[in-house]
Amino acid sequence: MRIGELGRETGVAVPTIKFYVREGLLPAGRLTSPNQASYDESHVRRLRLIRGLIDVGGLSVAAVREVLAAVDAPGGAVHKVLGAAHDAITPVPPGRPEGLPQARRTVAELIRRRGWLAEEGHPAAEAMAVALAAFQDLGQGAFVEVLDDYADACEQIADADLAYVGRHADVEELVESVVVGTVLGDAVLTALRRLAHVDRSARRYEGYGEGRPVAGGGADEGMEKGGADPS
Amino acid sequence: MRIGELGRETGVAVPTIKFYVREGLLPAGRLTSPNQASYDESHVRRLRLIRGLIDVGGLSVAAVREVLAAVDAPGGAVHKVLGAAHDAITPVPPGRPEGLPQARRTVAELIRRRGWLAEEGHPAAEAMAVALAAFQDLGQGAFVEVLDDYADACEQIADADLAYVGRHADVEELVESVVVGTVLGDAVLTALRRLAHVDRSARRYEGYGEGRPVAGGGADEGMEKGGADPS
DNA sequence: AGATAGCGGAGAGCACCACTATCCGTAGTG
DNA sequence: CACTACGGATAGTGGTGCTCTCCGCTATCT
Structure with missing residues (x-):
């Protein structure tokens, strides 16, 4: 795969990909000629991770570089690797x-x-x-x-996160899931907190029934958790 | 109080204050002469709020402007005002x-x-x-x-938030506490989640005892929750 | 074989953002 | 009456995240 296809695949402009390579976020492609290189699935994956961290997680390019360095680190004790990734994120x-x-x-x-x-x-x-x-x-x-209410909630969340993350046998895969789970998980968490606020506020300051009852307006989709199929 | 004192009081550079006034984040001082104005406690308060939202909450100047517009809005139903503030924040x-x-x-x-x-x-x-x-x-x-674990936690948090926020009788004060609680609360929440992760990860991937046991290294402070005295 | 599109690499350029510096004429202060 | 601080306005700065341009070369289509 060449850079153009990589860009089409991920929705990232080619100059931007070049920029990320220059900045050390994305490894360069394997050169097949002095001026032709080929990219593979690992590049697609890495590029998507970069965009996720930047767009959804709101990380800066510099922060992404640190996070990826921690992800790619040779890795001694699991806890240390996770700690490094964590520090880079925070x-x-x-x-x-x-x-x-x-x-x-x-x-x-x-x-x-x-x-x-x-x-x-x-x-x-x-x-x-x-x-x-x-x-x-x-x-x-x-x-x-x-604070203690917050801490209670965070312990529950952390337990859920650990259980989720603990499925991965491979260490590198685990680290990546921690990074994604932490950064994107923050986005999900704050969004959920907003929605819960909206609900509680509606119940308290309106009268339990005034807010539109929600959903059901689009289609009769019956999606359960875990339903979305990976691409 | 003149602009210099306002700056000293809040730790914000005078040109920056002028900038905020130009950008509509902070109301101008009351002119006592064609080229002298006086500021009061409301300016100090507002300026601190602005810095909190920008520094800790990570909001952009434009976002802060929207949030403050919602805070200052004449306000009809409480729920609507909170909703507007919420939308500006999200x-x-x-x-x-x-x-x-x-x-x-x-x-x-x-x-x-x-x-x-x-x-x-x-x-x-x-x-x-x-x-x-x-x-x-x-x-x-x-x-x-x-997601459902997250949602459980968020409901608890939202309940705690509502109870906390519900103390305020005055509507304007309430709106401000919602804004602060939401934006800065996010910061607290994500930090707490990280700490909980660190704890759970240490327990799982180290051996319950290896991590330094924490605290106690500085002084024998016995601070209980709610202890910090307001300035 | 020739035309055309795309490539890798490197530097310059650009748009936006959050300030920051400068300047002017005036006001308060010891 | 010198001197600092002020209000108001315009211009400039530094950082960030791309984006453009150029070069010689390569792959592919016809």
Whole structure:
């Protein structure tokens, strides 16, 4: 397969593919002549992953490069590889609010209370501390009172994620599913949270019946979970 | 208070404040002379909100403008105002994957199965469909099997959020707490999910004890939830 | 054999975004 | 009365994510 076909296959413009190769996101094709190269299914797969991380996950090109480096790393202990991938994924927002040290203590306390095996200085902990400090700055300091509800929910989600991800025998495949599950899973999770908000808000502030009852408007499709067939 | 003090108070550079005023994010100060204006606490508050949404929430300036427009809207029914704020917040990623129609059906089916009072075409539903289609494209179509676990968790979270937000009597205050809770809450939620992943992964792939036991390294702070004092 | 389309590689260019710098004339301040 | 800070406006900056252009070459069609 040549670059044009790769582009058609994935819906990515050819100059963009070249750009990704230059940027080290996508391996170059195998040269068959000094100026002809061939690409295979692994390129298609990798390119789709790149686009997914960028478009849906909202990652920057630089972040994608880091994530892919972690995915491709020779990989010692599974936990380490996953940790590296995780770190590459987790962004820590800028801004240094007033109450950061206090927020860090709140996070450390939460981790302790939960008995979580996580280091205090983990990027995610720092990101969370920044977010909590922002709540504080905005006069919403009481938000910490719902943290345990959030933590409960996150434990459930993490268990579900682990079970899902645990199916993969091959380590490389596992790492990729973790990356995808984490990054795209965030998108799904926030969208679901919005939908749940809409529902709860409708029930509370309308009168249980005013919102259009939903669905059923298009076709009588009876799709169950897991129904979509892979391409 | 003049612009310099406003800047010092919030940690935002004066030219940046001017920029926000030009962009319509922040109302101009009250002119006391043709070329002197005074700012008050509402400006401080609004500016902090803007920075929170941009830095922690990752919103663009344009998105912040929309959100604030919704917050400031004269507001009829509470549910409508919240809906407007919600829509302004929810981004729909670009990219049109192959399986989008199928993914939309999956989402509609989920909403129906859950009995959620949400419209099928809601931005969040669309965002979720895009994310699910991306999973499909990446060969992770089986992810739909954990959707109900995610939905369970989101219902709990939404209930906690509603209870938290429901304290506010004043409508404007309520809307702002919804905006903050939604945008910054996303940041907290994804960070917590990461931490839960780290914990579960450590328990599974290490041996329950290898990870550093966490916390306790800094001081013997005994902070309980809700402890941070507002500034 | 010749025409035509596509290719690999590399550099320059472009559009957008979120600021940031500069300038002007004026206002408040020690 | 010097001096800093201000409001308002315009122009410029740095980073990001592509996109364009050019080159000589190759594969394919007729």
